[in-house]
Amino acid sequence: MCAFDDKSLFSSVEESKIAANAPLAVRMRPRTLDEFVGQRHFLAPGKLLRRMLDAGHLTSVIFYGPPGVGKTSLARVIAASTKSHFQYLSAPSASVKDIREIIKAATDRLVTGRGKSVLFIDEIHRFNRGQQDVLLDDVENGVLTLIGATTENPFFSINSPLLSRSTLFSFEGLSEEDIVELLRLAVSDEERGLGKIGVDVSDGAFEFLAGVCDGDARRGLMALEVGVLSQAKQVKGGRVCFDLELAKESIQRKSIQYTDDTHYDLASALQKSMRGSDPDATVYWLGRMIAGGEDLRFIARRIAVCAAEDVGNADPMALVVAASALQISEFVGLPEAQLALSQAALYVACAPKSNACAKAIWEAVSDVNTGRTIAVAAHLRDGHYAGAKELGAGEGYKYPHNSPRGFLRQDYIDPDSRKKYYRPKEIGREKLIKQYLQKLWDEIDCSDK
Numbered sequence: 001m002c003a004f005d006d007k008s009l010f011s012s013v014e015e016s017k018i019a020a021n022a023p024l025a026v027r028m029r030p031r032t033l034d035e036f037v038g039q040r041h042f043l044a045p046g047k048l049l050r051r052m053l054d055a056g057h058l059t060s061v062i063f064y065g066p067p068g069v070g071k072t073s074l075a076r077v078i079a080a081s082t083k084s085h086f087q088y089l090s091a092p093s094a095s096v097k098d099i100r101e102i103i104k105a106a107t108d109r110l111v112t113g114r115g116k117s118v119l120f121i122d123e124i125h126r127f128n129r130g131q132q133d134v135l136l137d138d139v140e141n142g143v144l145t146l147i148g149a150t151t152e153n154p155f156f157s158i159n160s161p162l163l164s165r166s167t168l169f170s171f172e173g174l175s176e177e178d179i180v181e182l183l184r185l186a187v188s189d190e191e192r193g194l195g196k197i198g199v200d201v202s203d204g205a206f207e208f209l210a211g212v213c214d215g216d217a218r219r220g221l222m223a224l225e226v227g228v229l230s231q232a233k234q235v236k237g238g239r240v241c242f243d244l245e246l247a248k249e250s251i252q253r254k255s256i257q258y259t260d261d262t263h264y265d266l267a268s269a270l271q272k273s274m275r276g277s278d279p280d281a282t283v284y285w286l287g288r289m290i291a292g293g294e295d296l297r298f299i300a301r302r303i304a305v306c307a308a309e310d311v312g313n314a315d316p317m318a319l320v321v322a323a324s325a326l327q328i329s330e331f332v333g334l335p336e337a338q339l340a341l342s343q344a345a346l347y348v349a350c351a352p353k354s355n356a357c358a359k360a361i362w363e364a365v366s367d368v369n370t371g372r373t374i375a376v377a378a379h380l381r382d383g384h385y386a387g388a389k390e391l392g393a394g395e396g397y398k399y400p401h402n403s404p405r406g407f408l409r410q411d412y413i414d415p416d417s418r419k420k421y422y423r424p425k426e427i428g429r430e431k432l433i434k435q436y437l438q439k440l441w442d443e444i445d446c447s448d449k
Contacts, residue, residue: 065171068216173215
C-alpha cells in the first residue's frame with residue numbers, strides 16, 4: 001500500500017496560492033544567481049562568495065547591509081543552488097526552543113542522507129547572547145549552514161565566537177541603474193510581474209523611483225505595483241501609462257535610515273569634511289544628520305571639537321562661532337537651529353587649519369602620565385596665603401607687566417626638563433603667533449632679564 005504525503009501535497013498547493021497573491025517585490029525575487037542584481041563586489045564571477053559557491057564549500061555567513069538590497073533573496077538562491085533545505089527564522093519572534101528544534105531537524109536530515117540545511121535568521125542582531133551561543137557548535141561542525149542577516153554593525157551586535165565561525169559580507173545599497181533594471185524586468189515579466197497588464201513607462205519615471213528609494217529595491221517595486229494597479233482600475237483593460245507624475249504619487253516621502261552605526265559614520269564624515277576644508281561635503285553630511293533626527297547638541301559638540309582640534313589658533317574665532325552655535329541650537333531648536341549649525345560648520349570648514357594646540361596637549365598629557373612629575377619651582381608657587389613667605393613660595397617671581405613689553409625672561413618650568421610642545425604652523429593667525437613668540441624668546445633685548 002502506497003503512502004500519500006498529504007502534508008507535502010497541501011503545502012505545495014498552499015505555497016502556490018500564497019505566491020500568486022504575494023506583493024510584486026516578493027514575486028520578483030531572483031530564482032538563480034544569474035537573476036540576482038547587485039552586490040557584484042562579492043558575487044561577480046571570481047569574487048569571494050561566488051568562488052565559495054562554485055567550489056561547493058559555503059561556510060556560515062553573515063549578510064550585513066541596509067533593507068531591500070537582497071539579503072533574504074540571496075539566501076534563498078544560495079539554498080536552491082546548493083540543493084539545501086531552506087529554513088527561515090525571524091530573530092525577534094524566535095526562542096531557544098525553536099533553534100534547538102531546527103538544529104535537530106537539520107541533524108536528522110543530514111544523517112539520513114536527505115541533504116544539507118540552510119538556516120536563514122533575519123535580524124540576527126536581535127538574538128541575545130544565549131540564543132547566539134546555542135548555534136555555535138552546530139555551525140562549527142557543519143550540521144547546518146547559517147546565513148544571518150542584519151542591518152546593524154555585526155561587530156557591535158553579534159558575539160565574537162559566532163562571527164569568528166562565519167564569513168562576513170557587507171551589502172551595499174543597489175545603484176540607480178540596478179533598480180531601474182529590476183523595475184523594467186517587473187513590467188515585462190508576464191509570469192511573476194506586471195507584463196500581462198501592459199505598461200508603458202514614460203521617460204524619467206523609473207529614474208525618479210530609483211533615486212528616491214535610496215538603493216532599496218523593495219520600495220521601488222512596491223511603488224511601481226501601487227501605481228500600476230491603481231491606474232489599471234481606471235483605464236479598465238487598457239494599457240497603463242506609468243509616468244513621472246504617477247511615480248511621485250505612488251511612493252511615500254523618502255525615509256531616512258538612521259541607526260547607531262549610521263550615527264557614528266555620519267559624525268565621522270562631518271568632522272573629516274570640516275577638517276578637509278570641503279564646505280559642500282560638510283553641509284551635506286550636516287543635512288543628513290539633521291534630516292535623520294540626530295541630537296542637535298551632539299552635532300554642535302562635533303563642530304566645537306573640530307574647531308578646537310583642527311582649526312585651533314589658526315583662527316580662534318572658529319571656536320567662538322562653534323560655541324555660539326551650541327548655545328543658539330539649544331535655545332531656539334529646529335528648524336531655526338540648523339541655520340546656526342550650518343554657519344558654524346561652514347566657518348570651521350573654510351577656516352585655516354592647525355592642530356598644533358591639540359598636539360601640544362596630547363603630548364603634554366602623555367608625558368605627565370608616563371614620565372617623571374616635574375615639581376613647581378618656588379617662585380611659581382602661590383604666595384598669597386599666611387605662612388607662604390616662610391616657605392619661600394612666590395619668592396623671586398618677576399611680574400611680566402613691570403616691563404613695557406609685558407614680558408620678562410624667567411623659567412616657568414625646570415630648564416633641564418623643558419620640552420617644546422607648542423609648534424605653531426605658518427598659517428592663519430598662528431603664523432603671527434609664531435612670529436610674536438620668536439621675537440619674545442629669541443630677539444628681545446637682554447636688558448629685560
